[in-house]
Amino acid sequence: MRVAILSPYALSVPGGVQEQVLGMSRELGARGHRVLVVAPDAHDTSSHDTPATLARFGRRLALPANGSRAPLTLSPRASRGAARALAAFAPDVVHLHEPGAPLLAWATLVAHPAPTVATFHRAGDGPAVTLTRPLLRRLARGIDLAVAVSEAAKRCADAAYGLDCEVLFNGIEMDRWVAFPRERHEAPTLLFLGRLEPRKGADTAIVAGDGPERARLEALAAHDPQITFVGRVSDDAKRSWLRRCAALLAPATGGESFGLVLLEALASETLVVASDIDGYREAVGPHATLAPPGDPRAWARAIATALAAEGPAGVAAGREHAGRWSMAALVDAYLERYERLGAGGGPARR
Incomplete structure (x- = not known):
């Protein structure tokens, strides 16, 4: 299977979302799946110990978010570059992590034909959620399966974006x-x-x-x-x-x-x-x-x-x-859901 994973956060900065993206890419790659990871920070040249193909775009910024500073890119050019990389890779499934965070995932939610899985990590409300809620409620129509990493994250995503997330906890290697x-x-x-x-x-x-x-x-x-x-x-x-x-x-x-x-x-x-x-x-x-x-x-x-x-x-x-939360078990669960969405036999157009 060809799996594209999008991280809104630069892999060059440690964080829980980045850990999950890289851990999933390693486990999927070890099982023989083709994996593309798309993330911000064009200056990051590390392999991050993953067999996945890494495509990085835009300048990394540090923006206030949820009591932290998020390593995002706000470049429309980076978003277009990510969209081109996805089109060239022709994934069977696109997996977006934290799709409420700008900007790489947003064009994908509108345009990409493959089944789309979105995993929500954030817990708690705030100005960023309030500002993006109207846009994200529209973009969320492009999500085929919404997942939250905890009940706390589910409450946030469901309330903010009008979803009914399934809970699949984070994975540990x-x-x-x-x-x-x-x-x-x-x-x-x-x-x-x-x-x-x-x-x-x-x-x-x-x-x-x-x-x-x-x-x-x-x-x-x-x-x-x-x-x-x-x-x-x-x-x-x-x-x-x-x-x-x-x-x-x-x-x-x-x-x-x-x-x-x-x-x-x-x-x-x-x-x-x-x-x-x-x-x-x-x-x-x-x-x-x-x-x-x-x-x-x-x-x-x-x-x-x-x-x-x-x-x-x-x-x-x-x-x-x-x-109980091993990365192997988490990837088993996601692969089952990818296949349920029709992934695995070539990109499926919605």
């Missing part, structure tokens, strides 16, 4: 998270791993990450020798840090539709202490210690509780839980 040796130290290492933005709540738990909040957070931690800012890390370094730490801290204040990094930590056999918010509760169930966002005292108690309760049975149960 399980084997990639135990490729590095497990390390333990007398003093436990607590890891915050993510973009340093207000929404991520890093000032509750001050660290591998980079972003607009880094200077302020480094100033907060300047007199504490136990706190280290590693900066932006590679995928390999990310996996290594998750194997080296005693616990991952995820203190986000909201706006998280699923919490992929929490499952990555569980897959790495690492404890998780996370904010008690919708997307995180849905992802980890009972396999993490939850604390109210923005409450450092409660977080200190939660961390102590998690470390005291650590044991092989709990760690194994956490990895087994993460395995």
